[in-house]
Structures are given as C-alpha cells and as structure tokens.
Amino acid sequence: MPRRLRLANRIGLPIAALIFAAVGVGVLLGAQRFIADANQVAHTNEVIASVDAVEARLRDAEAAQRGYLLTDDVDYLAIYRLSREQTRPLLDRLAHLVGDNPQQLQRVGALSALRDRRIAQIETNLGLYRQGGLPAAQAGIDREVLEVSSAIRGQAQQLVERERELLVARGVSSRRSADILRALALLGIPLGIAVVGAVYWMLVREIRRRGKAERASTQANLRLRESVEQLERHTADLAELNRYGSLLQNCMKPEEAVALTSQLLSRLLPGTGGTLYRIRASQDYAEELAHWGEHAAASTALLPLEQCWALRRGQPHLLRAHGETLRCAHIHPPAIDVELNTACLPLAAQGHQLGFLYLSSASPAMLGRMELVQAVTEKLSMALHNLALQERLRIQSIRDPLTGLFNRRYLEESLGRELARCERRGLPLALLMLDLDHFKAFNDLHGHPGGDALLAGFGRLLSSLVRGEDIACRYGGEEFTLILPEATSEQAGRRAAEIGAAVRALRVEYLGRELPAITVSIGVAAFEGDGDSAGMLLQRADRALYRAKRSGRDRYETEIAALPVA
Incomplete structure (x- = not known):
C-alpha cells in the first residue's frame, strides 16, 4: 500500500x-x-x-x-x-x-x-x-x-x-x-x-446488535400488548360493573335484580353455567332461583345448607381441575371425563346469609375472574337485602301489627281508589263497619293482654272470611272495616250475617284458658253508582253501625232496613 x-x-x-x-x-x-x-x-x-x-x-x-x-x-x-x-x-x-x-x-x-x-x-x-x-x-x-x-x-x-x-x-x-x-x-x-466507509465494520456489528435488540423488543411488545389487553378488559369490566350497580339500585323487585345479574354474568363469563340459590325463610334449605348457560357439572335444585361449603364457611369455595379441594355435595360429577372448575360464592349482607351463586366450566379461565364475580355477588347481596328491608318497611307502613289487617291509612287510600274504579266501570261496592260488642268491659275483665289476644284472633278470623279482592282493615281500637268491591247491598248483608255467625263461634285461648265468646255489630253501606264519596260512605256505614248497637248489638244494619245477624 x-x-x-x-x-x-x-x-x-x-x-x-x-x-x-x-x-x-x-x-x-x-x-x-x-x-x-x-x-x-x-x-x-x-x-x-x-x-x-x-x-x-x-x-x-x-x-x-x-x-x-x-x-x-x-x-x-x-x-x-x-x-x-x-x-x-x-x-x-x-x-x-x-x-x-x-x-x-x-x-x-x-x-x-x-x-x-x-x-x-x-x-x-x-x-x-x-x-x-x-x-x-x-x-x-x-x-x-x-x-x-x-x-x-x-x-x-x-x-x-x-x-x-x-x-x-x-x-x-x-x-x-x-x-x-x-x-x-x-x-x-x-x-x-x-465517514460511513470508515465505520462500516462498526455498522455491521451494530446491525447484529440491533437484530438481537429487535427480537427482545418484539417479545417485550407482545408482553406489553397482553398487558394492554388485560387492562382494557379490566376497564371494560369496571364499566360494566358500574353500569350494573346503577341499574341494580333502580330494581323494584328481587326478580328484577336476579334477572339483571343473570344477564351480566352470562356476558362476563361466556361458556360458563351459573345458578343462583336463595335460602328459604325456614333457613334449612336453599332453592334454585335462576339458571343460565350450560353447567359442566349439574347441581341439585333444592339442597340442605350443609351441602355447600361456601355456606358453611361463609366465603367463596373454588374447585380447580385436578385440585385437591373437597367438592360440594350438591354438585353432581360429570358423566364424561372433563376438566371441572367450579365456584360457590355466598350471598350475604349485614351478617345474614341470603343464598349463594354456583358456577361451573370446563375452562379454568372462569376462576381467573373470581374477583370480578365476587364484586357482583356483593352488590347483588346488598341489593337483595335492601329490597327485602324495603318490603318489610312497606308492609309495616300499611299493616296493623296486632291483627295483621291493613291499617286505617291503607283503608283511606284504598277506599277512594276502589270507589273510583267501580264508578268508572259501573260496578257496585259495599262497605262494612264492624265493632266488637262490649269490648271495653271485656278489656277491663281480662286486661289489655287478653284484649289484644282477642283482637288478634278476630283479625285472623276476618282474614279467613274475605275474598282475595276484599280489603279488611283495623279502623281503630275494636272497630274494623271491610271493603267489598263489586258487591251489592244484598251480598254485603249476607256477608255480614256470615261474619256475625263466625264471630259467635270464635274461641280464643289466652294463657292456657279459653276466653269468653263475643259478638259483633255491623253497619252496612253500599255504593251503587249514586256518586257517594269515600267519606260519605264511611259516615253511612258508621250510622248503620250505630243503629245496630242501639238496636241490641249482635246484628247488622243497613240504611234501608234493619235485619238480625242470625
């Protein structure tokens, strides 16, 4: 060179x-x-x-x-x-x-x-x-x-x-x-x-290094894509869960909440069978409430509570394929050899068990979403508890606790509504005002607990004598009212006679002894399209009741004629 x-x-x-x-x-x-x-x-x-x-x-x-x-x-x-x-x-x-x-x-x-x-x-x-x-x-x-x-x-x-x-x-x-x-x-x-020519050899080495780095970058991108997909799925799940919670708050009946939950879980857990169970009021059995999808392993529709580990332990019980966890007794093993993954999640709120959710699938992916499912069951449990509480409060607001009959507030609401309905359709309506004879003397003789026992027994009797469309109410003290939609004055009179006979035959036990028999006076007023208001009808029935008591009690009176009860 x-x-x-x-x-x-x-x-x-x-x-x-x-x-x-x-x-x-x-x-x-x-x-x-x-x-x-x-x-x-x-x-x-x-x-x-x-x-x-x-x-x-x-x-x-x-x-x-x-x-x-x-x-x-x-x-x-x-x-x-x-x-x-x-x-x-x-x-x-x-x-x-x-x-x-x-x-x-x-x-x-x-x-x-x-x-x-x-x-x-x-x-x-x-x-x-x-x-x-x-x-x-x-x-x-x-x-x-x-x-x-x-x-x-x-x-x-x-x-x-x-x-x-x-x-x-x-x-x-x-x-x-x-x-x-x-x-x-x-x-x-x-x-x-x-300077490219002078550093050519460095470029070759750099290319080799970059090739290795690109392969590492590709793997990192794959992991990143998986993370992004998981994050997007998690975000979508949260959005779905928030929407579910919002809809759940607006449910008026437990059936609506259960149907909403079934739809949500069928979307979130495709390929998974699910069953919602409700614990009976007797607190000894759980019964199937809703079902969706196809189970990998069927479950009993009605089962004792001790057959489910989730109810016994008060926490989720998961069974993975080939796992060593004990299977709940209500789960039937599949007829064919498949990978079985099951989950039982209790439904509980405020320390009270309401039921449980059973899920099964041949895919283990179901168990990877248990955190989300548990959030769903918690929201459902609270919603069912709140709905039950609302129903109890509603009943307490319209029922008399002693007799189990409707209270005066419900009477005033219902009488106006039934009057308007019957007037609109051209139908009759009758109203009975009932008063237990000599109740004050009975109360003085047997005490207030004895009087309460008598009122409770009379409430049960009156409930057993009414039709499904009739409305029996405690008006106050020993006075009761009975609304008879679509009943004429003659039909109301026959009903009053039947009630009078049943009251005379009524026997109530208190503190191991039988209380004396009682009688009832009844005032009958009928609405037959003459434009009476609810207040006027009550006044007419009250006047008829007053005549019945003034005429000797143990009878019923109408505004037209006085007839003996018997």
Whole structure:
C-alpha cells in the first residue's frame, strides 16, 4: 500500500472522527436547547391545565352543593366533599409549578385565599340548609358569593393570560432552536456519509446488535400488548360493573335484580353455567332461583345448607381441575371425563346469609375472574337485602301489627281508589263497619293482654272470611272495616250475617284458658253508582253501625232496613 494511502488511512479516520464529533456536539447542544424550550412550553401548558383543574373542581363543588340542596341526596354531598378536598393538592401543585415566578406565585396565593372563602361560604350555606332547609339556604346566598366566584374566575384568568404570554415567547424560542438543530443536521449529513466507509465494520456489528435488540423488543411488545389487553378488559369490566350497580339500585323487585345479574354474568363469563340459590325463610334449605348457560357439572335444585361449603364457611369455595379441594355435595360429577372448575360464592349482607351463586366450566379461565364475580355477588347481596328491608318497611307502613289487617291509612287510600274504579266501570261496592260488642268491659275483665289476644284472633278470623279482592282493615281500637268491591247491598248483608255467625263461634285461648265468646255489630253501606264519596260512605256505614248497637248489638244494619245477624 502506498505511503500516502497509508497516511490517509492513518489520519483520515481520526480527522473524520473529529469532524463527526464536532457535528455531533453541535447537534447535541442544539437538541438540548430544543428540549429545554420544549420543557418550558410543556411547563406552561401544565400550569394552564392546573388552573383549569382548580376551576373545574370548584365548579364541581358548587354544582354538587346545588344538587344536594335541591334533592337532599347525600351522594351529591359526597361529590362536594371530594371536589373540596381535591382543590387543595391542585393549588399546592400549582404553587410549586410557578415557584420560579414571584408574580404568578402571588396570584396563586390570592386564588388559594379566594378558594378558602368560597368553601367557607358553601359550608355556611350547608349549615343553613341543615338548620332551616332549602329556604334558609337560598336566603343565605348573597352578593358576596357572586363577588367571590367572580374574583376566582378573574384570578384564574390572569394566571392563564400570563402563562399564555410566556407560551408565545417560549414557542418562538423553541422554533429558533428547531431551526438551529435542523441546520446542524443538514450539515452533518454529508459529513456523516464521508465517514460511513470508515465505520462500516462498526455498522455491521451494530446491525447484529440491533437484530438481537429487535427480537427482545418484539417479545417485550407482545408482553406489553397482553398487558394492554388485560387492562382494557379490566376497564371494560369496571364499566360494566358500574353500569350494573346503577341499574341494580333502580330494581323494584328481587326478580328484577336476579334477572339483571343473570344477564351480566352470562356476558362476563361466556361458556360458563351459573345458578343462583336463595335460602328459604325456614333457613334449612336453599332453592334454585335462576339458571343460565350450560353447567359442566349439574347441581341439585333444592339442597340442605350443609351441602355447600361456601355456606358453611361463609366465603367463596373454588374447585380447580385436578385440585385437591373437597367438592360440594350438591354438585353432581360429570358423566364424561372433563376438566371441572367450579365456584360457590355466598350471598350475604349485614351478617345474614341470603343464598349463594354456583358456577361451573370446563375452562379454568372462569376462576381467573373470581374477583370480578365476587364484586357482583356483593352488590347483588346488598341489593337483595335492601329490597327485602324495603318490603318489610312497606308492609309495616300499611299493616296493623296486632291483627295483621291493613291499617286505617291503607283503608283511606284504598277506599277512594276502589270507589273510583267501580264508578268508572259501573260496578257496585259495599262497605262494612264492624265493632266488637262490649269490648271495653271485656278489656277491663281480662286486661289489655287478653284484649289484644282477642283482637288478634278476630283479625285472623276476618282474614279467613274475605275474598282475595276484599280489603279488611283495623279502623281503630275494636272497630274494623271491610271493603267489598263489586258487591251489592244484598251480598254485603249476607256477608255480614256470615261474619256475625263466625264471630259467635270464635274461641280464643289466652294463657292456657279459653276466653269468653263475643259478638259483633255491623253497619252496612253500599255504593251503587249514586256518586257517594269515600267519606260519605264511611259516615253511612258508621250510622248503620250505630243503629245496630242501639238496636241490641249482635246484628247488622243497613240504611234501608234493619235485619238480625242470625
């Protein structure tokens, strides 16, 4: 090799390396400046976003306050408290972001003080609402509230306007840095081509290294894709669960909640069979309530509670294929050899067991979603418990606890409704007013517990004598009423006679002894399309009852004629 060529090879690479390094340093410095400018722009955008977030949380707090005042819904109060607590860390973050700008930091301090004043105003208004209701809360909203809200918006606007001015200046600097970086890159391209030959061997080695890195990156991307898919599925499940919870709160009957749950689980667990069981009121058996899908292993429709490990342990009982966990006795082993995965999850709320959910599948994927299924069962348990409580409260509000008959409030609601229905359809209606004869003397002789026992026995008797459409009520004390829809005065008279005979034959035991027999006086009033109101009909029945008692008791009277009970 000629000496000149050897010299060129000897000094060419170092010179090319120096040139390449110089270009690289220039590009590096330009890139650093560009990155610094970009960071400043990002900082400005973050400050603006933080200001917007503070305003948004304050607006959310005000909106939640208004919602609570208008609806008295505690969910709005929870939203207000959450929004109130979120504004403080947002303001602290904003103060940290503008810490290098004294003017902006002063504005943030002013905004924080205004926020405290506004929150104090809201708290005062809520206190007025708790003391005096909505009128008091409305009276407490004065001009100062509007002034503070306006001041908050003005202070936030000043912060944003100043940041936008900085954003314009930083944008100009960023574009200048980009131009410098572009020029350095264009200069480095031809110089880079000049050194390609000298570094060819390094490129070959780099290509090999990159190939290995790409293979590693491909595997990492696959893992990342799986993680993203899992995250998306989890997000979708949460959305489905939230929607389910919202719908569940609006269910009026347990059957609606069960149907909603069946539909949800059939979507979330495809290829899985499911059965919902309810514990009977006797607390000794669980019976099938709903079923969906096809089970890998069938389950008994009616089973003693001790046959399910989930009910015995009060926690989920899972059985994996080829696992060593004991199988519940209510699960029938499949006829063919398949991988069996089962899960029993108890339904319980407030310490009371309501039933359990049984799932089975040949795929182990079902068991991987038990956390979601458990969340569903918890929501369902609470919903069923609340519905049962609502039903008990409803019954208590319309039933007399001693006699089991409807109370006077229900009578007043039902009589007007039945009268309107019969008048609209041209049908008759009769009303019986009943009074136990000499009940005060009976009470004085046998005491109030004895009188209560007699009233309870009479309530049971009256319930057994009425039709499904009749409405038997305790009017008050020893007085009772019986609404007979679509019954004429003659039919009502026959019914009164039957009741009188049944009361004379009534025998009630109290403290191991039989109480004396009693009689009943009955007043009959009939509505046959003559335009009577509920109050008028009650008055007529009461007058007829008064005549029956004045005429010797143990009989019934109508407004037309007096007839003996027998």
